[in-house]
Amino acid sequence: MTIEELIHEERFYRPAILLDRYLRRASRHFVRAILSGAVAILFILIVVADLGPASGLGPVLPLFQGLFLIVLAVTVFSYVLEAFYNSYYFSDISTTVPEVAWTRPKISFSLALVLSDAKRFGLLHGFVLSPVGYEILERLGLSSEAIAKLVEGEEEDVSFEVGAREGMVTVGEYADALLNARKSFQNFLAAQEVSREHLLGASEWVEHALASEKRRLRWWGRDNLLKIPSIGVNWAYGQIYLLEKYGTEITSTGLYRALRENNLHAAELQELELILSKSNEANALLVGREGVGKMEIVAKLADNIMKETVSGELSGKRVIALDPTALVAATGSKEKFEREFIKLFNQASEAGNVIAVIENLPAFIKSAEALGSDASALLDPYLDSAALQVIAFADPRAFHSFIEKNGVLMNRFEKVQVKEGDTSALVRSLEDGVLAIERISGSFFTYQALVAVAESAERYFSQSVPTDAARDLLYEIAPYMERQGKRVVERSDVLELVEAKTGVPVGGVKEKEKSKLLDLERLLHERIVGQDEAVRAIANAMRRARSGMTNPNRPMGSFLFLGPTGVGKTETTKTLAEVFFGSEDHILRFDMSEFSALDALTRLIGSFEGGEPGILASTLRDKPYGVLLLDEFEKASTEVHNLFLQILDEGFFTDASGAHVNARNTIIIATANAGSDLIWHYLRDGKKLAEMKDVIVEALISRGIFKPELLNRFDGVILFHPLGETDLKEVATHMLGGLNERLRAKGLELEVNDALVNFLVKEGSHPEFGARPLNRAIQDVIEERIARKILAGEAKPGSKIVLEEAELSR
């Protein structure tokens, strides 16, 4: 629609907009309350005055009567005036249950308000100055000063078209078109670090909140009237005392009340309704990760039944969630449990309108097993009958390891796979909750903060249910902000809290990490000798990864270190762990030479048949943050390489039970000695390693050691060259420095001179093992000589130990 067409549509709402402009909704409400009070008081005065001479008010009775009639007229008119306003105000809301004689306008009421201001102040300025537009900008974290700057000066006079996604044009779509058409708006938002997605998300949030409030206020709408329970519905059906004792009606839960209109899991809901509408064996098994929204799907089903928008077969059904734990706990013994179970399900079957929900079917069967009872056999006759329907839940792991093997259950249930929602779905599901927290705490969340909560819940708390982790964060952020003395919750505040909770440097690069990244070469060189090219390549790749230029849905960084033994590959890994995670303890080390056999993949991701968790899956679940070090990566089997192909690409993998394991909060470092011969060869020929990198990588591919697609997945393939004499001397000096520190604790000091360093390099270096034998030489020779001196009384606290060349070579 063109702007002219939109403005034409705005005329539909003009009466309400005009009324709002001169007398705001809140003021009208106040006036009505005063008038109603006056009518009541005047009525009482008339009654009292009419009592006769005793009241003493007889002479002024006509005055009261006159005033009463006038005030009554004004009051009644004020109510009708509000009906006049509401007629337009509520005309744009969507309802689940259709209502008659309702022609919906082509634009939303909020957009009409924006357009009304746009006519007066310009298309951009009108948006900014309108109450809805202003609230959207506030939700984007823009200060009033910043917003004021946006309306400074003349606005360019360029018209544009606005596209509607779902029939009615909304403020979000107007803002989107405005952003396309106004360069100044684009530049302004870019300068404030606000993206198009943020603008659209915040617009949708603000409009959704307004729509929810409207739906709540419109009590005469069918959606609200349906919430009043009907009389006599249950007379046609039997009583279910036991199910009521051990269960909860879905429509009376908080989850149901908090249910909001969205298209989340619409496909799964449709599938569920189809399954339950069957004439026989109409039972469904919802399989999905914990927290993915299985109960929400069931609540939506209950809502559809309530609103009578389901097929006739489901009409009048009651959806009741059984609490199996309560049932098992209350009975305690096999006999009692089975008796109560059969009684409960008989009752539910006879009632004829029950859809029983068993939240964690595998856990229920297992807890019954603990009593010695076979719950699946007990359940079977009911699952077979048309009188009772069951919806059961299972997570993918338990489904594969437990239910899939049970032929009886598999026959009785139809599986509905519940897909994971994306971050935007999680954001939408949090929006209402945030408003409630704001009302309690007085804080104000920006949209970016809300997105940060959702992203952090998914990325940094992957071991928890994302919705739960996100809600926990929301509840924790309010007191956190109170302690900081701040009201407006921004993205950085959320990330700070997440960092404080996890210890992981999250989100954007902050000052501390910025300086580390800019100075990464020096920090790495504090512990790594030589390897200038390798250090530079790692530092560049880490800077790219941490500055947000790389895909966030991948590990924090991933490198393949190639080179001979003892040249600093492991030391580099340790340094990265210390720089990015604060300590070497955050290294998750795997010797990949142990994963070359046929069972390698099973050992890493777990066994479906054995029900055992995989070692890689368990490690990453226990420690989701750190450096994942894969030593001797070339020796791992092809299946293992293929597994890492996915991990490097997507940042997660699926274990044997079908559960996701997150590796996005790790730096993955694979080391390999493969190609060392070529490194030696080219160095001997006097070639520069950096120039030969492609040749070496090609050779690794042609030898079948690594697939090209695997090598391409790494952020960097880093070549480590063998250490030269100068490098080895530096390493030796470093190591002797370490020894000296230990000696200083005993009051001793070792003199580190050229003779000692030269001796150590001569004794402790090996072309094949690099600097690795240096440590052994220090232990075997230096420490041994010092020990002798200490025992002989030649080295006393406060003295300096000097080891002569002759003494060393003895």
Place this chain on the structure above:
Amino acid sequence: MGLFAIVPYYVRWHYTVALFDFYRLFANAWWFIQHFFSLRLLAKTFFVPFMRLHESYQKGFNLENFFGALMVNILMRLVGSAIRSIFIVIGILSLVTAILLGAALFAVWLVFPLLIAALFVMGLSKFAFL
């Protein structure tokens, strides 16, 4: 004053849009009464035993037991029908009331501007007695 610009809008609304709104409101009320008293369901399940309470027929033929169970089951169906009848009647009465009330309100709505004016004039006329 700008506020008076609303007057023509109001007048037009009162005799056009508002009539549709009135119809929608009445339809909602009509629909709600039917839903609240579950009229359709009660009619459909008119002879179903109340709360599905019933006596099961025992295995093996025993005249006394058979007729005993039959009597109880007929009784439960009669009880169910009687209770349902009461609520169906109340529901129908509510629908009739809604029609009467709706018609009265509609009539009032049509003359509402005159009514307000009349109230105003009557109120002012009271001051003449002072």
